[in-house]
Structures are given as C-alpha cells and as structure tokens.
Amino acid sequence: MKSTASLLGLSVLLGACATPAPTPPQAPVISTQPPAASAPAAESKPPAAVAVLPQTPPPVVITPPGTPAPRPPAANPRQLLGKLMPAAARQRDSWRDDILGAFGALQLQPSAENLCAVIAVIEQESSFQADPAVPGLPRIVWGKIGEKAGGYYVPLGLVKTALLKKSRDGRSYKERIDSLRTEGEMNDLFEEMAVEARNIGLPVGMKNPIRTGGPMQVSVEFAEAHVRAWPYPYPRRGSVRSEVFSQRGGVYFGSAILLQYPVNYSSMLYRFADFNAGRYSSRNAAFQQALASLSGSRLAPDGDLLRYDNGTTAGISSSQKAVAKLRGKLQMSDADILRDLKLEKNAGFADSPLYRKVMQLADAQAGKRVAREVLPQIRLQSPKITRKLTTAWFAERVNGRYQQCLGRAG
Template identity: 45%
Template structure:
C-alpha cells in the first residue's frame, strides 16, 4: 500500500507536466488568432472615434458618415476594413473633406492654357474672356488666382462652362478636376456608382464627391466593394490608385512576358479600353494563339473580362499561367504591385503606384495596433 500514494503523486506530476509543456505556440497559430480577431464584427462609429486623431475636425461626423457607408454598402465591419478606409483618407487628404492643394492656382492656369493651345485658341483671347464678372461678382481670373481647393476650382469651371460662350467650346462638360474629396475619388467613378447612395443629394454627383460623406462613400465603394482573391490589403490599395484588378492583371502580364519572352509594362492594362487598337499585352498574347488554341477574337473577348473577377475563370488565364510556369519551372504569383509612374499636375515628386500602396498599407497596419 505504500506504493499507492507514491504512484498517485507521480501520475499527478505527469498530468501537470503535460499541461505545462505543450511547447511554444507556432507563428502560424498566432497569425490565425490575429486573423480571427481582425474578422470580428465591430461597431464602425466606435472604432472611428477611437482611431481617428483628436485634431481632426468633427470626428463624430466622420464616425457617423463611415458607419452609414459600411451599413448601406453591406460591408463587413472588421478592424481591417475600417482601418483600410481610414488609411486611404489619411494618405490622400489627412482627414480633410476638401484638402488644400499647394500651387493650385498655377496648376489651373496651366491647364487652361494647355487646353486653349490644343484647340488652337489664342491664350490672350482666353485670358480676356476670363476677366468678365462671374456669378459671385468677381471675375473668373480673380477667382482662379485665389483657388486653394479642388472644390473651389471645380465650381469656377462649372460657372465658366455654364455662363461664358467660350467656356463651353473650351471645356464642354469636361471639368478638368478629375478627383476630389477626402479619399480623392474619381468623379467619373462616382457618377457611375450612385445606386444605394444613402443620402439625398442637394446638387450634382460631382459636388457630392467634394463632401465628407460623399467622398467617403464613393471612396469606400471603390476600395472595398468588389470581390478579389488577394492575400493582403496592399493589393487593394494599389487597385484604388491604378484601377480595379490592376494588381492581379499586372501579375498576369508578368506571366505573359515569361511565356512569350516579350517585355511588357506591368501596368495592369490588358487592353486599350475604348479603342479598337491592339495594345502591347494583347499583341504578345496573340503570339501564343496556336499554343493556346485560341483565335485573336477569342483572346480579345476574354481579355475584355480583365476588369472583373471572372477573368480568373477564363481559358486564357489558365493556359497562359500553365505555359509560363512550365517555361519558368516554378509557380508564378497571381498578384503583384503594378509598376506605374504617377502623373498629375498636383504631383511634384517621382512617385509610383507601389509607393502609394505601401504608404497606405503602413498606415493601415499602424491603425490596427493603435489603442
């Protein structure tokens, strides 16, 4: 009987040892736990109040506008999604609905002269026309000399087009201000995606883009409201800057380049949209026609799906990757940051889409760990 207590003690010790020596938690398990935490539904307004800087004007307005945006678009209210939107707004405008653009007046005058030159209209004639009074009593020239934001500039051009005979000839309906608002969303994109907009518009879609709520709603729609197979948010940030599925299409272009030996610009543009001309990517793929068992018409038709997720189900997608991976002897990426140089009158530095995506992704990551 003297052995029973001793055995019981040994058994208990073994059990305790087993509980305390399961080994360190693997990095994979840690990442899975983090992923589960990121996927937890949250109260959007509460997260925005917590994450947005105290210096931001009307933080409550930002919180309510973004909460309405997520609910009306039926987006998953996860920390990653909320921080992704905030990161873009911080990068593009530092949380301003109508940010000041340095040197905007000079940019405006340069654009006017450029358009006049293209239309063979003497600049002196244009400058004279701009000296007439605008609806607010000041001349267009005076207003242009003092514009500080894109909203102000857009309003000047709208007045000019509507009130001055030469304005319609010079600009027609093509207001040179292409983007605006806290996320610098494309006005053209907003005009094409108004379904489900939760607020009553007092003016035009263009004017709504320059508001906080409109800029957030349309910007969030462009950033999150499309299906994608990406493994990380950074590729959506690149798409936001370069166009839907640009990151996926750039990777496909790389596969085409491997399969054909043709060097291509990895810009995400598979075809020349709005044109019957054949772009470099399409020309390169046509060289694979016999191996793909596809005609030029078949290739074109499937490339036209490059602005949707359905492109990944096409024969062209599958066979190009098959040929490229056979030639390279390795699995090729299905996502890649596009190699695009950013060009805009507002940009004075040497910037790229990859730079933009990485900057925004750093902001997203910081937002997610911020208390």
C-alpha cells in the same frame, strides 16, 4: 476686347486645368456578377519596366460586395472607429458618421481591416480634410492655361481679359481663379463656367475638366456609374459630381471603389494599388508578368491588358500581341482570346480559360506557382506632382498608414 481666337482656344485651355487622378475612368461598364472566391496567392517582385499612364484609361466595372472580411465585425463599430482614427483627425463625429453610413449602405463589414483601409486612404489623400487645399493651385491652373494658350498663339493676357466678366458671387472669373485654394472650389468654378458659357463668351457645351475630388480623390465618372448600379443612400444636394466633393459622398464613393468588389489578394496592399491604378490591376499585372516570361515579350506590368479609346477597345495592345505568340500552346482562337481579355476589369477574368491556361503554363515553366498579384508599375502624372512617383509608391505609403491604424486596434 475679345478675339475669336481667344474664345475658341479658351475651352481647350481650360481642359488642362484639372488635377487628374492616376486612373480616371471613362465610359463605365456596369457588372453585376456575384463574387468569386479562390485561394490567396504569394507576392512577387514586379519587373523593372515602368509604364506611363495612357491618356484614355479603361472602363470601370462596378461589382456588388465581395467576400466578408477575415475578422468578424466589431461589437461596437462606432467605438472601434473612434479608436482607429488618427489623433490629428478633426470633427471626428462627422467622419465616424460618414464612414459607418457608407459601410452600412454598401453592405461592407465594419472590421478593423476594412475600416483601417478607408482611414489610411483618407489620411493619405486629404489628411481628413473634406475639401483639401492644393498648394499653389492658381499658379498650376494659369500655368497650364498658359501652355495651351502658347500652342494656339493666344496671349495669356488676352485669355485673362476674357475672364474679367463677373461671376455669380460678384467676383470676376479671373479673380476666382487667382484665389483658388481647393479642388472643390475649382470644380464649383468650372461648373458655373460650363453653365454660363454663352454669357461669358465661351463655346456652348464646354465640359467641366475636373475629374476627381473629395477626401478620397474619387473619380466623378466612377461615382456616376456607381449610382446606376447601386442606390445612393443620401438625398442629393445637386449633381453626383457635387456629392463627390462633399465629405459624405467622397467617403461613400471612395469606400465603394476600394472595398466593394471581390478579390483574392493576400494583402490589403494590392487593394491600395488597385485604388490608384484601377480595379484588378494587381492581378492583371501578375498576369502580364507571367505572359512576358512565356512569350519573351517585354511588357510593362501596368495592369491594363487592352487599349482603350473613349471606353471602348482600340487597336492591339502589347499584351494581346504577347498572347498571340502563345496561340498554339493555348489552343485558343483570336476571338476566344479577345473575349477573355475583355473580362480584365471583372472578377470573372480569373476564371477564364485564357487566364487559367497562361498561369498554368507559367507555373510549369517556373517549376512553382508564380505570383498571382504584383504591384502595377505606373508612373503617376499630375500638375501637382513634382517628383517621380508610382502606383507602387502610393500603395506602400497607404499600406504604412494602414499598418499604423491596425496597431491602434490593439
């Protein structure tokens, strides 16, 4: 009933079933540098070049809480939160508890701005559903499996036959795939399949391909790194991965990646872009824009200054090549340049000699202060996405919800 080819190919096939977020982090790097503050910068339009996300994203850097919100916290945050939540949100008490619980544990100011930022992302990503449904999920999963099966000359029917074995809930694995509705269900299925790999006939050590989930679509890798840098406030009901797919865990980790790092942006819009593209991507995209102008290089402002493979730098990036053209003007060695570029996912990059010198040269060339923040130009890719969407689209969409939320604050 099974062939060696089908079983060896199946572990590869299943890896295509994930519905990844734009920037799932790999090999996290933990940083405990204190927040750094500087004056906000002016907004600028990004260049037209659009970058497609790389297969291996850069590492995540987790930083302690940033500077306080511009407004003081509300006298009654729970009452304010109830006012700010959209009317369509159901189970409002549980959402209020989880949002305020996350803010308390992460030491975030419960200001209208911060609360609305989290509300806007939840509304955009899940419409306040703890485990949002994905339309056509079985079709997406089988479609990707079929594509991979064809590449290995394994008939899809043979793969489905291999998955007729009963799972823990009494249904076959094939039946469970056919009835998938949510990413949470898909995650549970693949978690079980990874544990039961030997019994199913799959190679031992097959990893769960699901990388993001929950009401704020948080990266599992980020969450696993965060608990090593900051104490998780709730009793775990399983793995960190399982917490990501819960309402309370999804809100907690989503609030952390959105707000628990210091930036000097003039608008929350750029935090929303960073949420989608990676921390400090808006700052780094502005740096790339300045670098392109100075060097004459064509750079896609995607916010990634280095190339990565499995969380470590690999090869020479376009931004590195552009900086090399300015070596004489910068009066910096290759080693010093690389040292500073490695800070790109850290608040400290803005205080590095490389950043300061490049931005000073760009200011002088333009005869004015150039932008210190722009929206990264990244095309979003996912089996769920059928239109051409970008990080800028995401940020502007969430920002619209954010402004509506602030309007409810009165």
